[in-house]
Structures are given as structure tokens and as C-alpha cells.
Amino acid sequence: MFGGTVRGKLATLRVPVDADLQAHKRWAGDMRVRRAGPIGRWHEPAAGETWKERWAEQAKDKSSVLWSIAVGDRPVGYARIEFEGAPHADGISLDQLVIDPDEARKGYGWDAALALHRWAFDYMNLRLAATDRIAADDAGRQRILEKLGYVRFGHGHSVYYRDGAYVDQYLYQIDRDIWNDRWPNEREYAPLGDEKAR
Amino acid sequence: MFGPVLVGANGITLRTPSLDDHKTYVRWMMEPETSRFWGGRILDFREEAFEERHKKDADDPTSVSWAIAYNDETVGFTGLFDIDWVARDCESGIFIGRSDLYGRGIASEAVRLRTEFAWREMHLHRVHNWISLLNRGSRRANEKAGYRQMGLMRQYGFRSGQWYDDWLGEVFPEESPAGTFVPPSKGGSGDKSFQRERRVRQSSRDRARLEKPANKREEASQ
Numbered sequence: 001m002f003g004g005t006v007r008g009k010l011a012t013l014r015v016p017v018d019a020d021l022q023a024h025k026r027w028a029g030d031m032r033v034r035r036a037g038p039i040g041r042w043h044e045p046a047a048g049e050t051w052k053e054r055w056a057e058q059a060k061d062k063s064s065v066l067w068s069i070a071v072g073d074r075p076v077g078y079a080r081i082e083f084e085g086a087p088h089a090d091g092i093s094l095d096q097l098v099i100d101p102d103e104a105r106k107g108y109g110w111d112a113a114l115a116l117h118r119w120a121f122d123y124m125n126l127r128l129a130a131t132d133r134i135a136a137d138d139a140g141r142q143r144i145l146e147k148l149g150y151v152r153f154g155h156g157h158s159v160y161y162r163d164g165a166y167v168d169q170y171l172y173q174i175d176r177d178i179w180n181d182r183w184p185n186e187r188e189y190a191p192l193g194d195e196k197a198r
Numbered sequence: 199m200f201g202p203v204l205v206g207a208n209g210i211t212l213r214t215p216s217l218d219d220h221k222t223y224v225r226w227m228m229e230p231e232t233s234r235f236w237g238g239r240i241l242d243f244r245e246e247a248f249e250e251r252h253k254k255d256a257d258d259p260t261s262v263s264w265a266i267a268y269n270d271e272t273v274g275f276t277g278l279f280d281i282d283w284v285a286r287d288c289e290s291g292i293f294i295g296r297s298d299l300y301g302r303g304i305a306s307e308a309v310r311l312r313t314e315f316a317w318r319e320m321h322l323h324r325v326h327n328w329i330s331l332l333n334r335g336s337r338r339a340n341e342k343a344g345y346r347q348m349g350l351m352r353q354y355g356f357r358s359g360q361w362y363d364d365w366l367g368e369v370f371p372e373e374s375p376a377g378t379f380v381p382p383s384k385g386g387s388g389d390k391s392f393q394r395e396r397r398v399r400q401s402s403r404d405r406a407r408l409e410k411p412a413n414k415r416e417e418a419s420q
Contacts (some may be wrong), residue, residue, distance in 0.1 A: 019376075060280075090301060153350060154350070154351065156349070156366075159326075161285040166323075171366070173351060
């Protein structure tokens with residue numbers, strides 16, 4: 001499936017449109033993006049037609065959601081989650097979180113991640129979010145996850161291979177209770193109050 | 199892919215799964231005795247769905263699966279899944295469908311054979327898995343083959359009013375009693391004397407450990 005609009009302060013998660021395809025094609029072939037490991041490698045580089053097919057498959061897949069991350073009209077990255085715990089999926093796995101390297105260090109990744117988790121916990125009322133796709137030397141994503149309230153629950157040794165060497169893997173999870181404690185004011189909508197008083 | 203026949207101890211064999219095996223697994227998965235730590239007991243039960251899944255497993259280049267036979271009768275399945283051919287890493291899984299045979303060491307021997315195959319024939323670098331912490335039998339079977347805890351995920355599954363945590367394990371060839379291949383030229387015996395190969399590996403590791411401080415002393419004195 002494709003995800004609808006979730007607004008952050010700087011960036012917006014929105015429905016991917018055909019015009020974003022070129023950017024996806026470019027990111028998949030950018031070694032700076034791929035260096036992150038699985039969280040930055042949704043697909044291998046491919047021709048434009050193949051990318052269209054991939055999007056068609058993604059649009060039909062009910063077990064995952066893809067968003068483009070945009071600033072104004074400009075796509076600056078993408079996020080993808082998979083629902084966990086079928087058939088009554090009550091959690092998500094953070095599968096992809098990518099910001100264009102040329103747009104890095106502007107706060108878009110953090111802003112998009114905060115908005116995405118507000119959607120998961122405040123809007124969808126999910127129980128849990130987790131990820132097993134973080135490389136041990138990926139300080140940027142670790143900082144984002146830990147600021148959100150994720151707790152590291154696992155450490156895989158020599159899991160990803162790149163640059164001629166193995167890199168360890170960190171696994172993280174966050175429960176709804178932790179989210180609610182840490183981000184009580186992150187609400188999609190203000191309370192409506194008592195119907196009689198409205 | 200399907201795996202080749204691997205003959206183990208105590209009447210246990212891993213063998214290439216048939217379509218009939220596949221149908222049998224599915225029947226077991228629908229029973230409460232076997233599904234406390236497995237799935238949701240809901241499935242597409244059409245004949246053609248079995249055939250599709252069986253063919254998909256056979257064609258999948260990122261997995262290797264076997265039927266587990268005990269005294270020549272299929273009693274479960276096991277496999278290596280999501281193989282990353284670059285990192286040479288994969289996930290493993292096992293399911294014993296005959297609950298009346300629990301506790302006989304079938305899973306332990308199947309995991310040993312599977313792990314040995316991962317090192318000797320596939321040249322994998324690491325195998326990992328997720329097992330319910332309370333599924334002591336499966337966890338022990340994997341620990342005996344060298345799996346060690348690398349994480350613990352809280353409240354992963356829910357059954358009968360209780361949350362289950364999940365145990366995350368990983369194993370590497372050098373830590374695995376399942377054995378890595380030692381060629382005859384290096385003192386190994388080829389394919390059968392797995393215990394002897396373990397001794398050879400362990401003694402060469404011990405030798406290396408004993409020699410290390412001496413080397414360091416020599417370096418320091420130079």
C-alpha cells in the first residue's frame with residue numbers, strides 16, 4: 001500500500017507519485033545510501049520499467065506501506081514499514097528510512113521519523129514498532145531511534161558485509177507506553193471534548 | 199531450493215521434501231498441540247495452494263528446506279531461509295509436527311545436520327534465528343549446535359493471556375560443535391568422523407591460544 005499525508009514540522013510523508021520514481025532510481029544506485037545496509041536498500045538498481053512494476057506490487061501489498069518524504073514539492077527521501085503480527089497486525093517493523101545524502105543534516109530524517117511514529121501510535125493505535133536493520137556504525141539512525149524512545153534489544157555480530165568487512169547489527173523496539181510517556185503532546189488531532197458542550 | 203539427503207544419528211534423516219510431506223506439515227500446523235509457539239492456525243487449505251507453496255519453496259534461490267524423517271517416517275521440517283549470499287548469513291527454522299515424539303532429540307539432531315550443512319556445503323558465515331523464550335525444547339536444540347543468545351525481544355507473541363518474549367540466537371562456524379570441514383590433509387577425516395574433527399579443531403585452537411602469549415613475549419623482548 002501507499003501511505004497518505006502525515007505532516008511533520010519540516011517534512012511531510014505523502015503518497016508516492018510517478019514523478020518520485022527517478023529519485024528512487026537514483027537513491028537505489030547511490031553508494032552513500034546503500035552503505036546504511038538493509039534499511040537503505042529497498043531494491044537493487046534497475047531500469048525505469050522495473051521500478052514501475054515494483055511500485056505496482058507495493059501498491060497492492062497489504063502488509064506494508066510506502067511513503068515519499070517531501071519538503072515542499074521536492075522528494076527528499078522515503079520511508080517504508082511492514083505490519084507485524086498478522087492476521088491482527090498490532091506492530092510495525094521499520095523497513096526503510098532514507099534521506100537523500102544531498103539533503104542530509106537538515107533535520108528531515110528526524111522530523112519524518114517523529115511524524116511516522118505519531119501515525120503508528122497516535123493514529124493507528126499500534127502496540128509496538130521495531131527494526132532489525134540498523135548497522136552498528138549508523139550513528140545517525142541510532143540517534144533518531146534512541147531520541148524517539150527505542151530500546152536496543154539485540155546485537156547481531158558480523159551481519160552486514162560492505163567495504164570489504166563485516167559490520168554488526170543493532171535491533172531496536174519501542175512500545176506504545178514508552179511513546180505515550182515520552183511524546184504525550186504528539187497528537188494528530190486535538191481532543192473534541194464532550195459532545196453536549198460542543 | 200530443497201536440500202539433499204543428510205543421514206544423522208538415532209534414525210534421524212533430513213531428506214528432500216515431497217508434496218505429500220508438505221500437505222502433512224500443514225495438517226500439523228492446524229493442531230493446538232503443535233501451534234503454541236507457531237502461527238495462527240489459519241491457512242489457505244486448497245489443494246492448488248499446497249502445490250503452489252511447494253513449488254515456490256523448491257524454486258526459491260534464497261532458502262534450503264528439508265523434511266525431517268525419524269525411522270523413515272516424516273515427522274517435521276527444517277530449513278535455512280532468507281539467505282543473503284553476499285553477507286553469507288541466513289535465518290533458520292524447525293518444526294516438529296509429531297507432538298508425541300517430543301523429547302527424543304529429533305530436533306537436536308536435525309539442527310546439528312542442518313548447521314553442519316550450512317558450514318560444509320554452503321560456506322555460510324553465520325546463521326541466526328528467533329525462538330520463543332518459553333519454547334525450551336527448540337532453544338536447547340539450537341544451543342547444542344552452538345547458537346548463542348544475541349538479543350531478547352520483549353512481548354513478541356501472545357497466547358492464552360500471556361506475553362511471550364522472543365530469544366534471538368546466532369551461530370558461527372568456529373563456535374559451532376556442528377563442525378566445519380577439515381580436509382584429510384589437515385588431519386580431518388572427510389565426511390563421517392565429525393567428533394574427531396571437532397577434537398582436531400579444538401586442539402589446534404588450544405595450541406594457538408597457548409602459543410600466543412609466548413609470541414607476544416618474544417615480540418616484547420626484541
